[in-house]
Amino acid sequence: MSRRLLVLGWHNIDPTPFYPADPGAGRRGFDRQLAAIDKLATVVPLSEAVDTLAAGGSLPPRAVALTFDDGYADWLDAAVPALDRRGMHGTFFLVSDILSGRIGAWWEELADAFDRCTASSLEWAGRTHDLTTPAARLGAQAALKDELKLVDRATRVEAVARIAERIAPPPPERAPMFLDWAGARALAATGHGVGSHTVTHPILAREDADTQREELVESRRALESGLGQTVDLLAYPNGNAGDYDQQTMELARTAGYRAAVTTRPGIVGPHEPPYAMHRVVLTPLTDVGELFGKVARKGTGLAKKVVRTLAPTG
Structure with a gap:
């Protein structure tokens, strides 16, 4: 058994303007990634892993939690079905004002x-x-x-x-790139985890304390009300060093979150602050076979290797 956790994160699966790829490449790549994870690691729900580590318990060897940020519409027809085919659990972090259509990305x-x-x-x-x-x-x-x-x-x-x-000229009409509330409710109904990614996706440390508090409190309130379930996990927007600070972490705690994930790559250890959990961010095109080969051969003390192997997307 282990007291270490590797948290992996994605955004979209299908290509977008910000995450371009050849048609179909994202779904094929994501399926290959899940196959490598299935072979070389044990997927655990992030919520359960947070509870286990907080209680001083042990996780399975090579424990991995899978997370997704921003609320891309392809989660429902690409990410969730791929996870379900392998019996894997994901945690999906939503931006409440994107769901409401008040803002774009x-x-x-x-x-x-x-x-x-x-x-x-x-x-x-x-x-x-x-x-x-x-x-x-x-x-x-x-x-x-x-x-x-x-x-x-x-x-x-x-x-x-x-x-x-x-x-550029005004954009043409397109199919929505992000989930709305109906999509978010469909996502919640799948049994996968749902967390907050704030109200408007600000970089929290760039905002004053009152704005940060509102983003954290109101996103949780909106998601719990709209989805009918407890929402107490948080992903910081952008999530690099400097995008959140000690004040942000304290505000997250007082807003009722149990833990928060960053995009700072590394392994979550037994003494990891629950409001600054390391996470390795991938795209569906990232080769994870090499990373998990190292995990399988040499154990989980791989924070530096993670940094070298996978560059976060920010």
């Missing part, structure tokens, strides 16, 4: 604008971004994404809208 809106870009350049914040080639557009998008993560949510949302207006 700024990272996808930014990527979509660059996909549809018709401008040759963009003047932004005293800098000129070349947009004449696919590589230049990709570089500009990445630079702007990183800059926008450093500001508060209201500034970020306004900036994305202004950038999109300058570089």
Whole structure:
């Protein structure tokens, strides 16, 4: 038995503007990943693992918890069926205002604008971004994404809208990329776990304490009311070092969450703070066979190897 846990995280399965891939590649890759996990690890529900570690108990050898962020619509017809075929449990973190249709996903809106870009350049914040080639557009998008993560949510949302207006025509009508409340209820009915990813997906440490508190309290309230079940697990938006802090963790505790996961790669050990749990973020195209081969051969003391093997998507 073990006192260590590897938490893995995904976002989408099918390709999106922000997570591009060839058609069908995401589903094939995700199925290969689950096959490797099935062979080399023991999947445990995140909620049960949190309880076990808090009580000082032991987990199965090579224990792994599977998590998903943001509320992508393909969870229902891609992620959940793939998990169910193998009898695996996932925990899905939802953004309550995305479910309500009050907001979009700024990272996808930014990527979509660059996909549809018709401008040759963009003047932004005293800098000129070349947009004449696919590589230049990709570089500009990445630079702007990183800059926008450093500001508060209201500034970020306004900036994305202004950038999109300058570089691309209005977006066409498309099938929804994210779940609505009906989809979230269908997800909850599958028996998989549901957690909070805040109300509006802000980077919490960029917000004041009152805003952080509202994001944490109101998302939990909305999800519990809308889904009819307890929601006491949290995933910090973005989740890297600097995206949450000691104040954020204390606010999460007082809001009634039992634990929170980050995107800081590593293994959750027996003394891991429950409000700063390490997690390794994958895309469906990440090769996990090498990672789990190392786990099977050498045990679970692999935090540095995890960092080298899998780069988080942010």
